[in-house]
Amino acid sequence: xxxxxxxxxxxxxxxxxxxxxxxxxxxxxxxxxxxxxxxxxxxxxxxxxxxxxxxxxxxxxxxxxxxxxxxxxxxxxxxxxxxxxxxxxxxxxxxxxxxxxxxxxxxxxxxxxxxxxxxxxxxxxxxxxxxxxxxxxxxxxxxxxxxxxxxxxxxxxxxxxxxxxxxxxxxxxxxxxxxxxxxxxxxxxxxxxxxxxxxxxxxxxxxxxxxxxxxxxxxxxxxxxxxxxxxxxxxxxxxxxxxxxxxxxxxxxxxxxxxxxxxxxxxxxx
Ligand code: SAM
Numbered sequence: 001x002x003x004x005x006x007x008x009x010x011x012x013x014x015x016x017x018x019x020x021x022x023x024x025x026x027x028x029x030x031x032x033x034x035x036x037x038x039x040x041x042x043x044x045x046x047x048x049x050x051x052x053x054x055x056x057x058x059x060x061x062x063x064x065x066x067x068x069x070x071x072x073x074x075x076x077x078x079x080x081x082x083x084x085x086x087x088x089x090x091x092x093x094x095x096x097x098x099x100x101x102x103x104x105x106x107x108x109x110x111x112x113x114x115x116x117x118x119x120x121x122x123x124x125x126x127x128x129x130x131x132x133x134x135x136x137x138x139x140x141x142x143x144x145x146x147x148x149x150x151x152x153x154x155x156x157x158x159x160x161x162x163x164x165x166x167x168x169x170x171x172x173x174x175x176x177x178x179x180x181x182x183x184x185x186x187x188x189x190x191x192x193x194x195x196x197x198x199x200x201x202x203x204x205x206x207x208x209x210x211x212x213x214x215x216x217x218x219x220x221x222x223x224x225x226x227x228x229x230x231x232x233x234x235x236x237x238x239x240x241x242x243x244x245x246x247x248x249x250x251x252x253x254x255x256x257x258x259x260x261x262x263x264x265x266x267x268x269x270x
Contacts, residue, residue, distance in 0.1 A: 006027035007214055007215060013215065014196050014203055016217050017140045017219070018140055019140045023089060023091070023092075025217070026090040026092050026093050031093050031095075033208055034070050034093070040072055043072060052076065054259065055077070055163075058128070058161055060082075060128040060160075061082060062124075062126050063082050063085070063127065063128050063130060064084075064122065064126040064155060065086045065087065066087050066088075066113075066115060066118065066122075066130065066152065067088055067130075067131045067133065067136075068094070069088060069093050070093055070097050071097030071098070071101055073130060074097065074101070075104050075108075078101075078108075084108075086101075086109060086110045086111070087110070087111045087122055088110075088113070089112065089115070098110050115131075115139075115152070118148070118151035118152065118154075119154055119155055122155060124155075125156065127156075127161075128160060129152050129155060131152070131163070131164040131165070132163070136148070136164055136166060137167065137220070138216075149162075149229055149233040149235075153262065157262075158262060160263075161259055161262070162235065162262075164230075164257075166223070166255065166258075167202075167221075167256075168254055169220035169221055169223075170223055172197055173197060173198075173202075173220050173222075176197075190206065191206070192206050193207075195215070198220075199220065200219065200220070201218070201219070202217075203215060203216070203217050203218070204216050230260045235260035235261060235262060237260075237263075238259065238261070240257070241256065241257040242255070242256055242257075
């Protein structure tokens with residue numbers, strides 16, 4: 001039976017470890033609440049110009065926002081003059097992204113696309129692909145992760161970059177959850193807490209002021225594992241940042257941001 005919020009995890013929620021389940025998690029009502037969870041103004045304040053400056057420094061212009069969600073980064077990048085295509089696998093999120101674009105006087109070029117079959121639905125080559133807001137964590141099967149990364153690789157120009165972020169799951173799995181709640185999940189009224197964590201699942205509960213609760217079942221990606229997969233699908237150089245800073249203490253950041261380069265220059269090592 002479905003609950004009032006439409007999410008459906010069955011009788012044993014922690015058994016749900018499935019890359020296809022995300023469309024059932026991002027229901028219409030959860031999608032409508034997403035921007036309360038991640039208030040755009042405070043999110044823009046905490047993130048600053050990190051991604052904008054990074055893309056500009058690398059001379060990237062044509063961008064695929066492959067996990068556009070409700071459109072936060074697509075709108076920010078379009079306002080900065082980037083040429084953006086906005087894709088997501090969840091129709092409810094895409095529809096809100098389009099409406100959010102309209103609020104800012106923009107028509108987002110939205111495409112429903114699952115990363116695992118990205119090039120079937122998204123055409124053309126991009127200077128950069130962004131997969132932000134801890135999205136890659138939705139893939140539970142290593143085969144799906146490899147396929148998605150290979151699709152991103154193929155959709156990039158020869159010198160393209162993939163920018164993909166993730167929660168610091170090493171800390172969550174090894175030391176228990178604590179968060180400065182400073183990055184991304186900035187709404188004062190909304191809590192995002194893990195209910196269950198093991199090596200194969202981080203099940204988070206999102207509680208809203210009106211009493212509603214939603215869950216996301218996510219795969220706890222370890223930082224070095226993500227980097228290894230990126231290398232293995234062909235990315236040559238991977239820079240990993242912590243909480244939007246290049247230098248970080250290993251156990252401190254809430255989020256890691258990987259910048260994976262297709263191209264390499266002689267002498268590059270990481
Ligand atoms: N990037 C947005 C943000 O930062 O607000 C959204 C982040 S949300 C945590 C994760 C997004 O990834 C959702 O919109 C979801 O639909 C999308 N997603 C999850 N698995 C996907 C897949 N296999 N293919 C395409 N999109 C997927």
